[in-house]
Amino acid sequence: MASDPLTLDPAPSLRRLTLLRPPFRWSAATAAFQIEGARSADGRGRSIWDDFVDTPGAVKDGSTAEPGPDSWRRSAEDVALLDRLGVDRYRFSVSWTRVQPGGRGGANRAALDTYSRLVDELLGAGVTPFPTLYHWDLPSELETEGGWLQRETAFRFADFAALVIEALGDRVRHWYTINEPVSTTLQGYAIGELAPARQLLFDALPTVHHQLLAHGLAQQIVRDADAGQVGIVNNHTHVSAATASPEDQAAAAAYDALHNHLFADPLFFGEYPDLGALGIPEQPVHDGDLALISEPSDFYGVNFYNPTVVGAALPEAPIPFSLQPVPGADVTGFGWPIVPAALTEVLLGLRSRYGDALPPVIVGENGASFSEPSRSAGRIEDTERIAYLAAHIEAIADANERGADVREYTVWSLLDNFEWAEGFSQRFGLVHVDHETSQRTPKASYEWYRALIEEARA
Numbered sequence: 003m004a005s006d007p008l009t010l011d012p013a014p015s016l017r018r019l020t021l022l023r024p025p026f027r028w029s030a031a032t033a034a035f036q037i038e039g040a041r042s043a044d045g046r047g048r049s050i051w052d053d054f055v056d057t058p059g060a061v062k063d064g065s066t067a068e069p070g071p072d073s074w075r076r077s078a079e080d081v082a083l084l085d086r087l088g089v090d091r092y093r094f095s096v097s098w099t100r101v102q103p104g105g106r107g108g109a110n111r112a113a114l115d116t117y118s119r120l121v122d123e124l125l126g127a128g129v130t131p132f133p134t135l136y137h138w139d140l141p142s143e144l145e146t147e148g149g150w151l152q153r154e155t156a157f158r159f160a161d162f163a164a165l166v167i168e169a170l171g172d173r174v175r176h177w178y179t180i181n182e183p184v185s186t187t188l189q190g191y192a193i194g195e196l197a198p199a200r201q202l203l204f205d206a207l208p209t210v211h212h213q214l215l216a217h218g219l220a221q222q223i224v225r226d227a228d229a230g231q232v233g234i235v236n237n238h239t240h241v242s243a244a245t246a247s248p249e250d251q252a253a254a255a256a257y258d259a260l261h262n263h264l265f266a267d268p269l270f271f272g273e274y275p276d277l278g279a280l281g282i283p284e285q286p287v288h289d290g291d292l293a294l295i296s297e298p299s300d301f302y303g304v305n306f307y308n309p310t311v312v313g314a315a316l317p318e319a320p321i322p323f324s325l326q327p328v329p330g331a332d333v334t335g336f337g338w339p340i341v342p343a344a345l346t347e348v349l350l351g352l353r354s355r356y357g358d359a360l361p362p363v364i365v366g367e368n369g370a371s372f373s374e375p376s377r378s379a380g381r382i383e384d385t386e387r388i389a390y391l392a393a394h395i396e397a398i399a400d401a402n403e404r405g406a407d408v409r410e411y412t413v414w415s416l417l418d419n420f421e422w423a424e425g426f427s428q429r430f431g432l433v434h435v436d437h438e439t440s441q442r443t444p445k446a447s448y449e450w451y452r453a454l455i456e457e458a459r460a
Contacts, residue, residue: 235303
């Protein structure tokens, strides 16, 4: 955690691309609920995100993720785009509610067969499949029983993971377990911005341990099945204090502990940070949990979008900090500050804090949304996105030059998709999608990323 916000790099370039030559890998990502559409097809069950989008006013533009890219039916088009893009690997997610519609019981074979065909299509195109087992689509039945607040959910997830690994593990050799547990905890259960839209504040924090336990259980299943490499992916942010005042410094330290250390310390130290000073009770740890959670992974996934500036709590606020704007920073369509140097500091900070306990790092998501038309008459010249991506790729090269061990970069996202509570109002894709017709049109950033990958391999 720095004491002051980072300065901006006004002229991003790729001067250090030589630091990202093979075996460094290039990837693109999506997630099931955001691209698949076909809500009622092939026995799919109901998830917390179906409940969220069916709640009046919950989604900014009132959209329901249908049809969107319609990738459940049009995955061959996605594979063709990935093939031409030249990526090494494709990060996608497997829908829990398709494979286990009610969150329990045997597998839905029709769903597993569809994912199996996707795996075969990717392998046939020379693209390594890299599925995420949990990307936020918790079955509604399990949420009704308490969701991630309940320890039992971790074991239900392990059952689901075992079904997927048994079906795909003969060909899939790389696995993400849980995506961004911090987002589920803080935005989903603490403040209600994302599904399941609970507003429990610090009472949401048992969801931290239960998600990490789910990761540990799923990782053990991959190991026992000899199904390849496995790790978790979390969202990290560089935290700065708004001023040098003791109040702002203390608030920034509290936020840093909640957003970053609470989720990573158990993985690499085998213990949770002490948050007793914030009035937060200890995590609901059982004997053996932390040993399982801290079993070494093959990699650590880091999602990064923006830094965070933190000040002291506002009067009467129920939390001990406030989030402040980043002075002088340009912003994305989401209003997120663009500070590529913050990614360098996150990567170096992880290396400094965890040392040899930190495995090789994969940047599992990085990207930006900007204002773009819903329909495209031709290629969109998304120069702002290209500048964002270029600057953050260079930030990774800077981190590696200074001692980090980052081995892969993943663009979020391959396609314009359903962006959770923002619906179709935010577009992150390298490929434009008409969400009424599902027509795909590569943007300028798609061609730029393709050329970058070619140059990096030259």
